[in-house]
Amino acid sequence: MAEIDFIKKNAKKMSNQELLYYLPNQTVKTKHTLSSLRTLKHKLGITGGKKTNKGRAYNDFELRIIKSPKYTNKQASLHIGRTPNAIGKKRAKLREEGIIKW
Known part of the structure; x- marks a missing residue:
């Protein structure tokens, strides 16, 4: 959680490569809203994906970041899902x- 908070505070100042350096390489449970995570996703240069439930924000999200040294920042995968x-x-x-x- 500390890493996510640190990233959220400093994301605007960081370059994409710096952001990737700070992102943890594992699944992180987070309470942040989808919109802020989507902003982080765009900041990383990984765009696309569909909005869930007309943009309504939910409490529990899972932020899964998979990165590999051989990939560039655009190829890193940032998966956000409930x-x-x-x-x-x-x-x-x-x-x-x-x-x-149902």
Whole structure:
């Protein structure tokens, strides 16, 4: 978490290569919203991907960064997705409230 907070504070000042250097090479659970992570993704030069649920922000996200020394920064993979557990909890809550039936 400390690395993510550090990156968020300094991301605008850093170059893409510096950002990649600071990003951890493993899966990190984070509470930050999707929009800020998407900003980080764009800052890294890795764009694309579709918005989830009309841009609504959820609590639990998983930030998975895979980098290799032989790759350039544009080839590093930054995967942002909701954890399966978070999806299950969210859907269970919506089912109880009668908003969704499935």
